[in-house]
Amino acid sequence: MPTVESSAAERDLYARWEKSNSLSLIAMKRTIVDYLISGLPKTTNARVFLTTISLRFQVSNNVEAGNLMSALTEARYDSSKGVREFILRIEDI
Structure with missing residues (x-):
């Protein structure tokens, strides 16, 4: 001041x-x-x-990495939406 x-x-x-x-x-x-x-x-x-x-x-880096890995491993391909949408969803994660 x-x-x-x-x-x-x-x-x-x-x-x-x-x-x-x-x-x-x-x-x-x-x-x-x-x-x-x-x-x-x-x-x-x-x-x-x-x-x-x-x-x-x-935010802990380990917690964030764990959440991302669980989201990626739990992602399943739904044939009703198409491969492109699945790839875009995985890329977004």
Whole structure:
């Protein structure tokens, strides 16, 4: 935060940082579903907000890999829909 002794350049830099911070925070909050945001602490700092989200919603790589492998091994070809749709579904997984 600028103080009384701060130069004009420092005050300008802080003003630009404040604007960038608030725009970043708005953009992040708009991309997250409302019911997830309600459980997060209120903050005015985009970096703190992003760190809080990453800690709250951290996913284990092993769990994610296990879920993908089970989805791939359980996928069965249904002749009524065709091979193309089956391949696209497997590719999507």
